[in-house]
Amino acid sequence: MVVKSKSDEELIELIVQNHRPALEELYDRYVKLIYSFSLKMTKGDTEKTKEIVQLVFLRLWTTKRTYSSEKGKFVNWLLSITRNIAIDHIRKEQKHQGTVQLEINEWQQMQDQQTDDVLQQVSKNLLKQQLQEAKRHLSEPQQRLIDLLYWGGYSLSEIAELEQKPLGTIKSRLHQTLKKLRNYFNEETGGVRHGK
Amino acid sequence: MENKCENLSLYIIDELPEHEKEPFERHLKTCIHCQSEIDSLQATWQMLSYDVEETDVPESLKAEVMDFIFIENETPLQAQEVSNNKQSFLERLKLILTIQFSPLSIGVTAVLVIGLIGLLWINLHLRDTITALENKAGSPTKIVKSFNLKGQDLAGLANGNAYLLKEGSDTSLVVKLNNMPKTNADEVYQVWLLKNGNRQNAGTLKPDQNGNGLITYRLPKDHSFDEIGITLEPNPDNTQPQGQKVMGTS
């Protein structure tokens, strides 16, 4: 069976039937993305990243439901699995350390890095570039929220504690932040207003 | 905007507590406001993943990942069997481990379940149970080694797995057997640990009516072994095997 020519969905169907080459093909297609993504979530810890990648593919292998494209793009599905596993990993660590600690400089460093990234990758990844742009339209607390929530794996109540704000404030901040990003994307990518 | 609409973002990022999910999904079916928002906000949330720097993957990783899946975990067939009665299996396991073989801690139970099932990530309920168990456990438990067991002769259809678990300075062996032929009256299956021709008794078991059996054995300090053998003994508590060998590490 030639797996190279199969779609992602067909590969998942084969995996459900315990077809190992299909899993290997998915690995070849997506490992770079999953690895890079996990590496960011673990703040560059290659050991932890390796464990996460192993668990992601184990999860794929033990999938007993066929994936249907109605659930959205395959890659998003894959990344949400990756993110969940990574968060489990990160949270477990935090529990072992007792309390959750915030290093206020950490997010700042992350931001600095990201600004550099934009310069390096200008032509490489349009979407990423747009995302960075969009993030720049966010207020500082909104940016911090996204970094802690999406990449840091913190829960909203943990963030409320870190920010010393009521949970309700953080919840509505999240809503405002998502809306702001969305509106920016819509404007930038909608129709003729492509490019600047 | 209704009160419930505030939960939309939490629903999208999967931070809504379990008991609020279902009520929100009901709300979603009737709320035009949320319906018009959900897709674009979800896409926005997913878009955040693009904020990643592409990194080169170590060459050796593929082999490690595949070994992790195909050597350290059960064959898919067995995994599937387990998935059919995950709940009862977990309950049974907990019962056996906590009542009958009390030396094993809750942490061991959790790791054992993870090792045996591997389907952990699919079943949320099971995952929560295990997380709850793990949080109760003090020191982390690790599977340090796993073995495949193959049946022979009268137990030719049987198979099994054994896991060597380490928790702090304690080492335990857990043996799980499937498809074992029934035993008569006094007959038992006995587990032996072999090292340089010496045999150490690691306990006996009788399979249930489905031919499944599970045994846990706490290893004496610094005790090591190379292989596992299982014999069918005419009566329990023999110090040396009298019956024939029916299973072993392959």
Ligand SMILES: [Zn+2]
């Ligand atoms: Zn609503």
